[in-house]
Amino acid sequence: MSSTHNATADAHAGGHDDHHDVSYLKPKGGMMVTIWDWMTTIDHKKIGVMYLFASLFAFFLGGVFALLVRLELFAPDVATLDAAGNPIIQGQIFNPDLYNRFFTLHGAIMVFLFIIPAIPAALGNFCLPLMLGAKDVAFPKLNLTSWYIYVVGAIFSVVAIALGGVDTGWTFYTPYSLDTPEEHWQVTFMTLGVFILGFSSIFTGMNFVVTVHKLRAPGLGWFDMPLFVWAIYATAIIQVLATPVLGVTVLLLALERIFKIGIFDPSLGGDPVLYQHFFWFYSHPAVYIMILPGMGIMSELIGVHSRKKVFGYRAVAFSSLGIAAISFIVWGHHMFTSQDALIGAIFSALTFLVAIPSAIKVINWIATLYKGSIRFNTPMLYGLAFLFTFSIGGLTGLFLGTLSTDMQLHDSYFVVAHFHYVMMGGAAIALFGGIHHWWPKMFGKMYNEPAAMLGCALVFIGFNVTFFTQFFLGTQGMPRRYSTYVQEFTTLHQISTIGSWILLAGFLVHLATFIHSLMAGKQAPPNPWGGLSLEWETASPPIEHNFHHEPVVHYGPYDFDDAVPPFCDPADYPLPDPLPPGEKSH
Amino acid sequence: MTILTHTLTLAQERGALDRLIFGNQVGNSNFVESHDWLFMFIFWLCVLMFVVLMGAAAYFTLKYRYKPGVPQQRSASHNTPLELAWSIGPLIVMAFLFVWGFQGFMDAHVAPSGSEIVNVQAQKWAWNLEYDNGATTREFTTDLFGEEGQGKQVPVFAVPAGRPIKLQMISSDVIHSFWVPSFRMKFDVFPNRYTTMWFEAQTPTGPDPKDGLFLFCAEYCGAEHSQMAGIIKVLDPHDYNKWKQEMGVDTRPPVEKGASLYVTKACNSCHSVDGTPNTGPTWLDLFGKDRVFTNGSTGVADENYIRESILEPARNIVEGYPNQMNSYQGQLTEAEIRSLIAYMKTLSEAGRAALTPEETTSSEESEGAEEPESGA
Numbered sequence: 001m002s003s004t005h006n007a008t009a010d011a012h013a014g015g016h017d018d019h020h021d022v023s024y025l026k027p028k029g030g031m032m033v034t035i036w037d038w039m040t041t042i043d044h045k046k047i048g049v050m051y052l053f054a055s056l057f058a059f060f061l062g063g064v065f066a067l068l069v070r071l072e073l074f075a076p077d078v079a080t081l082d083a084a085g086n087p088i089i090q091g092q093i094f095n096p097d098l099y100n101r102f103f104t105l106h107g108a109i110m111v112f113l114f115i116i117p118a119i120p121a122a123l124g125n126f127c128l129p130l131m132l133g134a135k136d137v138a139f140p141k142l143n144l145t146s147w148y149i150y151v152v153g154a155i156f157s158v159v160a161i162a163l164g165g166v167d168t169g170w171t172f173y174t175p176y177s178l179d180t181p182e183e184h185w186q187v188t189f190m191t192l193g194v195f196i197l198g199f200s201s202i203f204t205g206m207n208f209v210v211t212v213h214k215l216r217a218p219g220l221g222w223f224d225m226p227l228f229v230w231a232i233y234a235t236a237i238i239q240v241l242a243t244p245v246l247g248v249t250v251l252l253l254a255l256e257r258i259f260k261i262g263i264f265d266p267s268l269g270g271d272p273v274l275y276q277h278f279f280w281f282y283s284h285p286a287v288y289i290m291i292l293p294g295m296g297i298m299s300e301l302i303g304v305h306s307r308k309k310v311f312g313y314r315a316v317a318f319s320s321l322g323i324a325a326i327s328f329i330v331w332g333h334h335m336f337t338s339q340d341a342l343i344g345a346i347f348s349a350l351t352f353l354v355a356i357p358s359a360i361k362v363i364n365w366i367a368t369l370y371k372g373s374i375r376f377n378t379p380m381l382y383g384l385a386f387l388f389t390f391s392i393g394g395l396t397g398l399f400l401g402t403l404s405t406d407m408q409l410h411d412s413y414f415v416v417a418h419f420h421y422v423m424m425g426g427a428a429i430a431l432f433g434g435i436h437h438w439w440p441k442m443f444g445k446m447y448n449e450p451a452a453m454l455g456c457a458l459v460f461i462g463f464n465v466t467f468f469t470q471f472f473l474g475t476q477g478m479p480r481r482y483s484t485y486v487q488e489f490t491t492l493h494q495i496s497t498i499g500s501w502i503l504l505a506g507f508l509v510h511l512a513t514f515i516h517s518l519m520a521g522k523q524a525p526p527n528p529w530g531g532l533s534l535e536w537e538t539a540s541p542p543i544e545h546n547f548h549h550e551p552v553v554h555y556g557p558y559d560f561d562d563a564v565p566p567f568c569d570p571a572d573y574p575l576p577d578p579l580p581p582g583e584k585s586h
Numbered sequence: 587m588t589i590l591t592h593t594l595t596l597a598q599e600r601g602a603l604d605r606l607i608f609g610n611q612v613g614n615s616n617f618v619e620s621h622d623w624l625f626m627f628i629f630w631l632c633v634l635m636f637v638v639l640m641g642a643a644a645y646f647t648l649k650y651r652y653k654p655g656v657p658q659q660r661s662a663s664h665n666t667p668l669e670l671a672w673s674i675g676p677l678i679v680m681a682f683l684f685v686w687g688f689q690g691f692m693d694a695h696v697a698p699s700g701s702e703i704v705n706v707q708a709q710k711w712a713w714n715l716e717y718d719n720g721a722t723t724r725e726f727t728t729d730l731f732g733e734e735g736q737g738k739q740v741p742v743f744a745v746p747a748g749r750p751i752k753l754q755m756i757s758s759d760v761i762h763s764f765w766v767p768s769f770r771m772k773f774d775v776f777p778n779r780y781t782t783m784w785f786e787a788q789t790p791t792g793p794d795p796k797d798g799l800f801l802f803c804a805e806y807c808g809a810e811h812s813q814m815a816g817i818i819k820v821l822d823p824h825d826y827n828k829w830k831q832e833m834g835v836d837t838r839p840p841v842e843k844g845a846s847l848y849v850t851k852a853c854n855s856c857h858s859v860d861g862t863p864n865t866g867p868t869w870l871d872l873f874g875k876d877r878v879f880t881n882g883s884t885g886v887a888d889e890n891y892i893r894e895s896i897l898e899p900a901r902n903i904v905e906g907y908p909n910q911m912n913s914y915q916g917q918l919t920e921a922e923i924r925s926l927i928a929y930m931k932t933l934s935e936a937g938r939a940a941l942t943p944e945e946t947t948s949s950e951e952s953e954g955a956e957e958p959e960s961g962a
Contacts (some may be wrong), residue, residue, distance in 0.1 A: 077731060096811075096812065100806075100808070100809065167808070169806050173761060175760050175777060176761065176806070176808065179759065179760055266776070266778030267777070271778065272761060272776060272777070273776070306650070307652075307658055308661070309663035310663075312663075313663065313664065314664070315664070315673075336691075337763060337772055337773050337774050338773075338774040338776075341691065344691065345688050345691065345692075348684055348687060348688065348691075349684050352677075352681075355676065356676060356677055359673075359676050360672070360673055362639065363639070366639060366642050366643045369646035369647055369650060370646050371660075372646070372658055373650065373653075374647055374651045374652055375651075375652045376651065384643065387639075387643050388640060388643075391635075391636055391639055391640065395632040395635060395636060396632070398632065398683060399625065399629075401680075401683070402684070402686070402687035403690065403691035404620065404621055404624060404686070404688075404689070404690025404693075405621060405624055405687060405690075407621075407690075407770070407772060408767070408770045410772060411763060411804040411805060412804065472606055475625075477609055477611070477768075477800060477802065479765065479802045479804040480804075481806040481812075483811075483812045484812045485812065486730055486731065486800060488610055560658070561660055571655070574655060574656065574657035576657045576658060576659060576660050577657075579660070
C-alpha cells in the first residue's frame with residue numbers, strides 16, 4: 001500500500017493545479033492577503049502553528065523573568081550602612097518589590113500562557129485531526145474563536161505586566177492579593193486575563209473531545225489510536241470539567257477586590273483557606289493538563305524511535321484516563337500546613353493513588369525499549385531525557401505526599417525543584433521532543449540533527465544543574481519566594497544560577513536550529529522517522545485538506561513488526577521474520 | 587587535594603550526605619528522629635527505584651540500538667502478570683509511606699497536655715512571641731542578613747530544651763507560616779483564626795544568637811517576606827526561666843523600650859530612622875515637625891499626632907505617601923505607645939528637647955508584664 005501513496009506524493013510534489021492539493025503553508029497571494037488568510041483561517045494546522053509560536057514567545061518571556069530571578073539570587077543581599085551607621089537593605093540587583101513581580105510573572109506566564117496551551121493547543125491542534133485521519137477538528141470556527149480568546153487573555157496579562165506587574169505569586173493567595181494597595185488594579189486585570197484564557201482552554205477541550213469521538217477514520221477504533229490522542233483526550237476532559245472552577249475563583253476574587261463582599265477577605269468575615277480550596281480545585285487538575293499531553297508525546301517518541309509497540313498499550317491509555325479522574329480529588333495536598341488534620345490525612349492517601357498510573361507509564365516506556373531498534377536522534381534524546389527528569393520529579397513527589405515529611409518541605413525550595421522536574425523536566429522537555437518529532441511534518445523542512453542534539457544535551461545538563469541543587473536548598477531550610485537568603489545557602493544558589501545560563505545556551509542553540517531549518521533546511525520527506533500513525537501518510541507539510549482521500553486504517557500505530565512504514569525504503573526499516581503460521585502477534 | 591581532605595573531614599564529622607541534606611544546623615526537636623528516619627527511608631527508596639529504572643533504560647538503549655539492516659526482534663507488547671506486579675508493588679510501598687507519614691503528622695498535631703503556651707503574633711514583616719508571663723523579647727541580632735552585623739535587625743527568641751511548647755498563632759494582616767527548619771515543623775498563621783503547632787527542643791544551643799536556629803516565614807507575604815526571620819535559641823529550662831523573667835520585667839527606660847518595639851512591631855519595615863524614604867515617612871527629625879496631609883489640612887507631629895497615627899493611621903495621610911498602614915489598635919498597650927513616642931523624640935532636635943525625665947530613666951516596677959488587649 002505504501003507504493004500507491006508514494007505515487008500520490010510524487011504527483012503532489014510535481015505540482016498539482018487543484019488548490020486543495022497544495023501545502024497548507026503556501027501563501028495565498030501577496031503579504032496582506034496571506035496575513036488576512038492566517039488571521040481568518042479555520043485550518044487546524046495554521047491555528048496550531050500560531051499557538052506554537054505564541055506559546056514559544058510566552059516561554060521566552062517567562063524564561064527571561066526566570067533568568068532575572070536566578071540572577072538576583074546569585075548572591076544574598078548586601079546591606080550597606082548609611083552615614084549614621086544604620087543598615088540600608090537593598091536587593092543585590094533588583095529591589096524586593098521588583099523581584100516579587102519577576103517571580104509572579106514567571107509563574108503566571110509559564111503556567112497560563114505557555115504550558116497549558118503549548119502541547120494541547122499547539123501540537124494537539126496540529127496533530128490530532130491528522131492522527132485521526134480527519135480533515136479538521138469537529139468545530140473549526142470554535143477553534144479559531146478559542147485562539148482569539150487566548151490572544152485577548154494574553155493581551156490582558158501583558159498589559160498588566162507592562163503597567164507595573166503583579167506581585168502576588170501566580171496563586172493569587174488571599175488576603176495578600178486583596179490587601180495590596182488600591183492602585184494595584186493590575187491584579188484585577190491579571191485575574192481577568194486568566195478568566196478569559198480559561199474559556200480558550202474550555203473551548204479547545206470541548207472541540208477535541210468531540211473530534212476524537214466523531215471524526216476517527218474508518219477502521220480506527222479506540223484502541224487503534226496513537227497514545228498521544230488518548231492523552232489529549234484525557235486532557236480535554238479535565239479542561240472542560242476543571243477550568244470553569246478557575247473561572248469562578250478568579251471572578252470571585254475580582255468581585256471581592258472591587259465590591260468588598262467578604263468571601264475570602266478575613267477582615268470582612270471571609271475565609272482565605274476557602275480561596276485555597278477553590279484555587280487548587282482547578283489548579284491541581286491543571287497540573288495534569290500540563291503533564292498528560294507531555295506523557296502522550298513520550299509514548300510517540302519512545303514507540304516510533306525504538307520501533308516497538310508501546311508496552312502495555314491499554315494500561316498506558318487507561319492510565320491517562322485514571323490520572324484525569326484522580327486529579328480531581330487530590331487538590332488538598334497543597335494545603336497540608338493550613339487545613340484540618342483529618343482532611344490532610346484523606347488527601348495524602350488519595351495523593352499516593354495518583355502516583356500509580358504515572359509509575360505504570362514510566363515503567364511501560366522503559367519496557368518498550370526492550371528488544372527495540374533504537375535510533376539516536378533529537379526526539380529520542382528528549383524521550384530519554386524525559387525518562388530521567390520525570391522519574392526524579394515523580395519520585396520526589398513521594399516526600400511531599402507523605403504527611404510528616406511535607407510538614408518540613410512544604411513551601412520550601414524542595415517543592416520548587418519538584419514541580420520544575422515535573423513541569424519543565426516533564427512537560428517542557430516532552431514539548432521540545434514533540435516539536436523536533438513533528439517539525440518536519442509541520443514545516444516540511446529537516447533541521448540540523450547534530451546542532452539540535454547539542455541543544456538537547458545543553459538543556460538537559462543545564463536543567464539538572466539548575467534544579468537538582470534546589471532539592472538540597474529545600475531540605476536545608478530555604479523557603480520559596482525569597483528575594484534574599486541567609487549566607488548558608490549561597491553556594492547552592494550560585495550553582496543553580498550557573499545552571500540557568502547553561503539552560504539558556506541550550507535554548508538559544510534550538511532557536512538557531514529552528515531559524516536555520518526554516519530558512520535553509522533540507523526538504524523533509526513525508527515520513528522521516530518511519531512512523532505508522534496517519535499523520536505520516538500525507539505530505540510534509542500536509543496538503544490543505546490533510547489527505548487526498550479519507551485514509552483507511554490497515555495497521556495499528558505501533559505495528560512496527562508487521563508493517564513497512566509508508567513513503568519509506570523498506571531497506572531502512574527491515575521487518576523481523578514473519579511469524580510462523582498459526583502463531584498470533586502479541 | 588584540599589577539597590578532598592575537607593570533604594573527608596566533613597564526612598567523618600557528620601557525614602557529607604547528612605550535611606548536604608539537612609544543612610549546617612542540626613535537627614533539634616522531638617520530631618527530628620522520626621522525620622529524618624522517614625526522609626532517609628524515602629530517599630534510599632527513591633535512589634533504589636531510580637537506579638533500577640535508569641539502569642534498565644540505559645542498558646536497553648545501548649544494547650538494542652539500531653544497527654543498519656538488522657531488523658528488531660519480536661517481543662511481547664504486554665504481559666499482564668508483570669504489569670499487575672509493577673502496579674500493585676508500588677501501591678503496597680505507598681501504603682506504608684502513608685501510614686508512617688500519618689503517624690508523624692498526628693504526633694505533630696496533638697500537643698501533650700501541660701505544654702507551655704506561647705502566643706505568636708505575625709505581621710508584615712516580623713515575628714513576635716509573647717510568653718506566659720507577658721514577656722516579649724528584647725534581644726536582637728543583625729547577623730542574619732549581611733555581613734558582620736550590618737543586616738536587618740531580627741528578634742531572638744528563647745525556648746526551653748526538653749519541655750513541650752505549644753504555639754498559639756495569629757496574624758494581623760496576611761497569611762504567614764512559622765517554620766523552624768531544625769524543628770522539622772511548620773504551620774500557617776492566619777489573620778482570622780488561631781492555629782497551633784507544638785515542639786519540644788532537645789539540645790541547648792547556648793545564649794549566643796549565632797548558635798541559634800533559623801526561624802523563617804514560609805508563606806509569601808510581600809516585600810520583606812525573605813527577611814521576616816528570627817533566631818530561636820534553645821536554653822536549658824533553668825536558663826530559659828531566667829531569660830523569660832528578665833524579658834518579663836522590663837525596667838529599661840521608655841526610650842529603649844521604644845527602640846525595641848520599633849523592631850518587634852515591624853515599624854522598621856516601612857519607617858526608617860535614618861532619613862531614607864520608604865513606604866512611610868522616616869522618623870528622623872519627625873517629632874515636632876509640621877506635617878501637610880493629603881486632605882489639605884496641616885498639623886504638628888506631637889505626641890497626640892503620633893498616637894493618632896498609630897491607632898488611626900488612615901485619618902491623616904502625609905502628602906506623598908500611600909494609605910497603607912494598618913491600625914495598631916489592640917496591638918499596643920498605652921505604655922508601649924508612650925515608649926514609641928519617647929523613642930521617636932530621641933530622633934529629632936525638637937524631640938530631644940521635649941524628652942521628660944520619666945522617658946529616659948528606668949522604672950523599677952514591671953511595665954512589660956502588662957497584657958496587651960490583643961485581638962480586641
